Amino acid sequence: MSNFPAHRPIPAPVEDDFVAAFENGSLDPARFDHRTHLAFGWHYLQRDGFPEGAVHFRRHLQNYVARVGAQSKYHETITWAYLVLLNEERCLRSSPGESFDTMIQRRPDLLDHRNGAIARCYSKAQLDSPEARLVFTLPAAERGTS
Secondary structure, eight states, X not given: OOSOOTTSOOOSSOOHXXXXXXXXXXXXXXXXXXXXXXXXXXXXXXXXXXXXXXXHHHHHHHHHHHHTTXXXXXXXXXXXXXXXXXXXXXXXXXXXXXXXXXXXXXOGGGGOXXXXXXXXXXXXXHHHSHHHHHSOOOOHHHHTOO
């Protein structure tokens, strides 16, 4: 496991050794909460742009969940939806190099996994579907379906 104690706040900006712990699977899963997911997504998007940063994050996330035995928690639609929302924020409302902490102060709804930005885009039924877990799906409301 990583040498990051559980009480240590999420680095902002994300430090190289924290990224390395995520990429090599040594990051303690107890440290990998929703906020950390978003902070890493932001890091990859800031570093590599879109779509490359999103692809890099997704690949490392899939490897990480496999290494820690949490493959059943991976959700393709939620992963991509948050990456798209983060990228929208990065490109349309953020200053160059803006920190995750500064961005999330402006968009705390991204931290609310149940009632925030994703819930406004997707129904619970759609996100609970096996198809949405397996492959990125657009919000059903956007396609005129339920």
